[in-house]
Structures are given as structure tokens and as C-alpha cells.
Amino acid sequence: MSALPIDIRVPRFQLFSPRIKRLGNSTLLALSGIFIAVFLWWLGTSPFLSENTILAGFAPDACFRALLQLLQSGEIFTHAAVSLQRVLLSLLFALLVGIPLGLIVGLSRRLEKATSPLFQFIRMISPISWMPLAVMVFGIGDAPVYFLLTIAAVWPIMLNVSAGVHAVDPCWLTLAKSLCASRWETVTRIIVPAIVAHALTGIRLAIGIVWIVLVPAEMLGVSAGLGYFILDTRDRLAYPELMAVILVIGLIGYLLDLSARLFIRHFVHHRRNALN
Template sequence: MFAFSMFAPEPALSRLWDMLLSGEVWEMSIPSLYRVGLGLVFAIGIGVPVGIAIGRMVVLREVTNIPFQFLRMISPLSWMPIAVMAFATWDAAIIFLIAVAAVWPIMFATAAGLRRLDPAWLKVARNLGASPLHQLTTVILPAIATDILTGIRLALGVAWIVLVPAEYLGVTSGLGYAINDARDTLDYSRLAATVVVIGIIGFLLDYICLKAVQRLNWVRES
């Protein structure tokens, strides 16, 4: 019971303050942010173009709907054994798992945004002589930017949740590793403090995405 009392707010917050002063919070957070950031870059690089394609082409949407929905329902952590065998480093395996988790919200949000786009906008652009690339850059992307950012916001939440168990793999850095290490060493105050750090960083990242969505939202509420 004494050990578990270290989960109480006072010991946890006291340990958190010590970790902030010593720089331990930054040391454990930076590798995790790097992995999440790179995983999101890959997810955006795949999810946005594919989302635009399935949003524009009915045939492609019908062909890919069932396979994509099937793959989406597989837990990203289920890919752990494949990731470990497929990639040479632990970091690469973790980034792959994060990308797998994050790509679906981005892809489907992009496709849904494009399907809501008024076809008249594209017709006007074509009548004015806009090429397909010009239509993409001046009509489609600005019109669905809010949908893409909403998808990224949802993807970030999923990726942040997947990050901690993914970092239970062979890495020796990151928030997930810190949780695992604190558990193994029975350092419960450090474990609780790390949980608080994960929550704070996750909240701040979500808040930044929310503000970006609001800033780019061209539909003004009355």
C-alpha cells in the first residue's frame, strides 16, 4: 500500500517538478515527439493524396472501400511482429506503427471533405482555363484544408495513444520507455509523473490542431 501511495497527487507532482528542473521531462519527450511527428508526416503523405483520389473517383472509392475498412479495423499494435521483422531499427518499427494508426483518419476525412465540395466550383475553374494541377492547388486543397486538419487532429490523438505501447519495444528512450522503466523499478511517483506529462503534451498538441482548424475554417458561424 505504501508503494501505491506514490500515485497520489502530492508525490507525483513533486516528482514531476524535480523532473522538470533536471531536464528529464525534455529528454523523455523529444524522442517521442520525433517519432510521432515523423509517423504523421508519412501518414499525411499517404493519406491526403489517396483521400483526394478516392474522393474524386467513384470507381476507386467503391473498389477500395471494403479493403480499406477491413485494414482500418485492425489494431495498429497487431502489426508489431511484422514491423519488427520488416524494419532494421526499433525507431523505424515504431514510426511505421504510428503511421499505420494515423493514416486512416486523414484519408477518410480528406475523402469526405472532397465529396462535400460543390462541383460547380471545379466547373467554374475549368471554364476559366484552370489545369488539373491548378484546380488542386487553388480550389480543392483550400476548400478541404479544414477537413484535412480535422483528420490530422484525430490521427494525432490515435498516434499519441499508440505511441506508449509501441515504445515498449526495444528502444531506450521516449515516454513509453519511461513508463515501462518506472514500472520495472517500482518507481511509482515517476510513473505517475510521466503519465501527467503524456496527458499535458497530448492536450497541447490537440489544442494546437484545434486552433489551426479554427483559423483555416472559411465557413463562419453566424
């Protein structure tokens, strides 16, 4: 008598239950952290602890009401769109400068030794320090903002690309040399594909730096943007709106960084699957 086949398949929900459980725990921890932060925020602006009436304008309830009004009017979307446009264009300019420069420096040891002290010196200068010079050279408007954001984003991109060139497996370079590959073929077929992950990491770091520099850079006389809107709310003494804009800036910055992290993770996962 032949044995009856035994169905050992595990229900689908049981396969994914550990992952769902971990996701649920992470979500609960994140929500608890946010709840504690809002509670401390409310406590710090509560009239029970301070008699300063100005702090009432920064209270969570007043801030969330102002945020709802800004969302309903659509005004905050206009300023956010202008700021995001400046960030994306500045990143594009930084990529056009940082990637070729990183490749050139990474491919030449002599050039790297000659330029490394200079680049490190300039990199350590705060982009905000260039404000007066940017205004004198480019005038008032969008041009100095793009200059400040670009100079802030160039360095992490360039340094990560250069580090990626140094991290290329020497065996691949030896193989290319044994196959009589030209310098251009070695760069385009081996080095460039190998440094994509490093370049993406540099872009993620650049996004964080640019988003931080954006607000003070948009205080240079522009007529729109989140930085301009903060100055406008301050001049109007609209403190709830000011706090609401600060929350929007933090939220957009978090979403930009999250998008970059997810894209890098997806790229690395896809590349590993392709190699396997």
C-alpha cells in the same frame, strides 16, 4: 441653437466585460473539475480507505514531488523531445501518403467503391496488432515505432481528405469545366484549397490517435521516449515517477490537441473574413 453632440461611446472595458466574464466562468469550472479529480485521486490512494502500501506511491503528493524532481533534472524533457520527434515525423509520413491517396480515392467513384471495403477493414485493425510483424520486418529500434505511428495516422487523414473532395461545391467544378480548365488545374486551383479544412480536421484526429499509440509503440526496445520511461520506472519500482510520467503524457497530449483546435479555428475564421 444646434444640439450639443452626445458621446455614446461605451468604455472599452464594458465592451469586453461579457467575454471576460464567460472566460472567467469557464476557467472556474475547469479548475473545479481538476480539483475534484485530484481530490478523488487522493481519496483513492489514501491509507484511510486501503491498507495497500503500494498505492501510497501513486498518491498526488508523492507524484508531484517526483514530477518536480524530474523537471529539475531535465530527464523528462529528453524523453518528451524524443517522443514528440517521433510523432511529428510519423505525421509527416502519414501526410505524404494520406493526402494523395485521399485525393485519388475522392476523385474516382469507381476506385472508391473498389477500395472502400479494404480500407475500412484495415482501418479497424488496431495499430498495436501490427507490433509483431513490424518487429520481424524492421527489427528493434525506431523503424517499427515509425511504422506503427504512421499506419495509425494515415486513415483519419485519408478519409477526411476524401470526404472533403466529395464536399466540394459542384458549381465550382461546373465553372472550371466551362472555363476549359484542365484536370490538373481543377485539382490544384479548386479542390485542394477547398479541402484544407477537412485535411486539418484529419490531422487533428491523427494527432490524438498517434499520441495514444505512441506509449505502447515505444515499448519495442527503444532507449528513449515516454513509453520507454514508463517501462523503466516500472522496472525500478519508482511508482511516483511512473505516475508523474502519466501526467506528463496527458498534459502534452492535451496541449497538442488544443494547439490543433486553435489553429483550425484561426484558419476557419481567417478564411471566412477573406471570403467576406
